[in-house]
Amino acid sequence: MSALRFHHVFFLLMLLALVSTFSLSPERSAKITPQIQTLFAPIASPARAVGRMISERVSKSASVDPRPADAIATENESLRVLNASLIVQLEDLKRLNADRAVLGDVRKVSKVYTVIGNDAGLRESLSIGGSSLEGLQFDQPVIFIGGIVGRISQIGVAGAKVQLITDPKSALTATFGRFRAGEDGHTEFVHLKLASAATVLVQGAGNNTMVINTLTLEQAQGIQPRDRLILADDAWPANLQGYTIGEVTTIEPRPGSPLYLKITLTPSAKLFQLKDVLVVVK
């Protein structure tokens, strides 16, 4: 190829890339991007395993629960009993209302997929080893044992991407709750009522965090660090309502809007470092 012709071709390629970059939104790009994540699994998966091993050795997570082990064991036992009771009650309710049969342990209607890697750029997404050939579909919810991960945002014959709830493009509505010791000594989960707001809008903020920017000082009274945020969003399936999204880490005045608060939340694990996820298929 002569130099002149190559320059033309390269200029055209750069022009196309420039036009694509600044005219196609990420959502439109996603529709025309072939999904080839699984092709990179032979390198990405071992690299991820090495990274996880090093990460676990370097940053041994400190225990966040200051209570003695006996107290935790006692609480676990009481929760098991309570859980068993609720399952029986739920089964009864299912029998009464057959069309709600899917309610219950969402893990039973989920498929496990290995995480191949992360976003190669700076967005918060995971590449998983599933594909449209296995029945995965756009927008299916993705969870892990500690709560909600996100939704499938791109799907193809050789891979799928999950947009994490911590990605700045993610938003969902939720309510606050808190575990506290009941009068009979059992730990119970209570919903926190907010003044003039049934649910709050939670947005991803990157760096494995989410933020709530819409609450005023008055509305957020009573919210404390370590309070839980649970899903309350009609756009998500019924069997995921109440699922944990994250925990409040900081509450501070919103920069530039002193009457509003900036509440920062983090999921119970670093979502971009997950090994496996569950895709809710029903």
Added chain:
Amino acid sequence: MRWIVYFILAYVAVGLQVGLAPFLRYNDGSPNFVLLAVIFIALNAPREPALLGAFMLGMLQDLMTTQGLGIYAFSYGLAAMFTISTQEIVYREHPLTHLTLGLVTGLITAVVLVLHACAPWLHATSPLKAPFISAILTAAAAPFVLGALQQMKRLFAFKSERRRGY
């Protein structure tokens, strides 16, 4: 340039970027292994294969991100153009060269990413600080990664089409 070796490098670089980079995160930024491969190719290969190789590496990375198609291809095309322009004047084995090129090309990529994130019609909300942190981390990793790659450059059979510096 041996294209088969180039494709192996591209495969490994993108694989490391999606697999390892999340564990090297600092403040939402992480070192960019694909950009380091771009610098290596642009530093050693003749102009035309270097530009094409850098652009294709960007395209591959675009396929593995949700940021938007073309953003890395365009950024790496610019980064390669800059790196190629320095081929004659830099000592390509020196760690300081690697550090400087890592930083400058990282900043070129960061500027494109920030412009993309700031374009209101795209609604492409990306963190604005992270690309610059990535540029610094990429620069920090450059002497090690590029130093190792320079030891393997015979495998690529880069032809010297013109007189090279040092």
